[in-house]
Amino acid sequence: MKFVLIGSLLVLLILMAVAYAMARTILRQKKLSQMKKDFINNMTHEFKTPIANIALAIDTIDNLNLLNGNGNGKLNNYLKIIGNENLRLYGNVEKILEISQLEEEKVTFLSETFSLILLLEEVAKSFDLIIQKKGGKLISSYESDNLIIKGDRTHLANMFHNLIDNAVKYNHSIPVIHINVRQKEEVAEIKVSDNGIGMSPDEQKHIFNPFYRIPTGNKHDVKGFGLGLSYVKKVISVHGGEINVESETGKGSSFVIRLPCVVIKNEMVLEDI
Numbered sequence: 207m208k209f210v211l212i213g214s215l216l217v218l219l220i221l222m223a224v225a226y227a228m229a230r231t232i233l234r235q236k237k238l239s240q241m242k243k244d245f246i247n248n249m250t251h252e253f254k255t256p257i258a259n260i261a262l263a264i265d266t267i268d269n270l271n272l273l274n275g276n277g278n279g280k281l282n283n284y285l286k287i288i289g290n291e292n293l294r295l296y297g298n299v300e301k302i303l304e305i306s307q308l309e310e311e312k313v314t315f316l317s318e319t320f321s322l323i324l325l326l327e328e329v330a331k332s333f334d335l336i337i338q339k340k341g342g343k344l345i346s347s348y349e350s351d352n353l354i355i356k357g358d359r360t361h362l363a364n365m366f367h368n369l370i371d372n373a374v375k376y377n378h379s380i381p382v383i384h385i386n387v388r389q390k391e392e393v394a395e396i397k398v399s400d401n402g403i404g405m406s407p408d409e410q411k412h413i414f415n416p417f418y419r420i421p422t423g424n425k426h427d428v429k430g431f432g433l434g435l436s437y438v439k440k441v442i443s444v445h446g447g448e449i450n451v452e453s454e455t456g457k458g459s460s461f462v463i464r465l466p467c468v469v470i471k472n473e474m475v476l477e478d479i
């Protein structure tokens with residue numbers, strides 16, 4: 207009897223210790239995550255003011271330059287470079303801020319009704335130049351060309367932009383990218399495939415985590431923050447969809463997205479949706 211009592215007491219003590227350790231870890235993680243969010247918010251805001259000031263200074267010099275009649279000098283070239291780099295910096299800061307706000311669920315998503323194919327064509331077109339420059343091609347095939355989606359058009363366009371951007375970036379050969387679309391009842395299935403460097407099964411497990419980039423040793427020839435795919439995943443989940451990756455190192459990757467779509471009945475017009 208005495209042993210049973212001591213045994214139970216011991217088990218109870220162990221359970222209490224485990225519960226305490228768990229609560230401590232959870233609290234610590236929460237604090238760390240809050241600190242990370244605060245840091246990102248402060249950091250991005252601190253960057254925004256100097257970026258805005260640089261843009262203003264460039265504009266002023268540009269105007270003065272024009273007033274003095276030096277419209278075409280070397281100075282203009284350098285100004286252009288500073289202006290473009292400043293814009294790139296602004297874009298990067300915005301990107302970090304946006305993903306942090308998405309994590310905090312601070313972003314509101316619109317509910318618009320639009321054609322998925324038209325959206326994909328628009329995004330694909332924006333890659334024409336860069337793919338042509340590399341001698342590659344982007345091939346689209348649509349099994350169903352009257353696919354209507356309800357959701358935030360801009361965020362979905364950014365989402366596809368990120369996927370195609372990766373397909374072009376992580377490729378050591380001539381990029382050949384395929385976009386296949388088909389409809390299975392209420393689901394639109396979009397597959398974005400590339401012939402790029404591919405990923406191992408272990409690497410695939412982490413690619414949707416914010417800030418994760420597949421380690422490349424000391425070589426940093428492809429730039430990025432490791433934020434694109436975590437944004438992609440978030441946008442798809444907000445729209446009630448899912449994303450899966452199939453990939454093999456050295457052979458290429460395919461991202462398969464399933465998004466709920468509107469089933470159009472014969473007598474329906476767009477206004478009915």
Ligand SMILES: Nc1ncnc2c1ncn2[C@@H]1O[C@H](COP(=O)(O)OP(=O)(O)OP(=O)(O)O)[C@@H](O)[C@H]1O
Pocket residue numbers: 368372373376400402403404405413418419420421429430431432433434435436458459
């Ligand atoms: N199509 C792909 N082929 C091979 N590797 C990929 C592909 N897409 C993503 N990856 C790997 O997954 C990582 C995460 O991708 P993600 O798009 O989130 O970030 P990023 O491209 O590094 O930066 P960002 O998109 O923020 O500019 C990449 O760094 C890359 O290593």
Ligand SMILES: [Mg+2]
Pocket residue numbers: 368371372430433434435
């Ligand atoms: Mg990316």
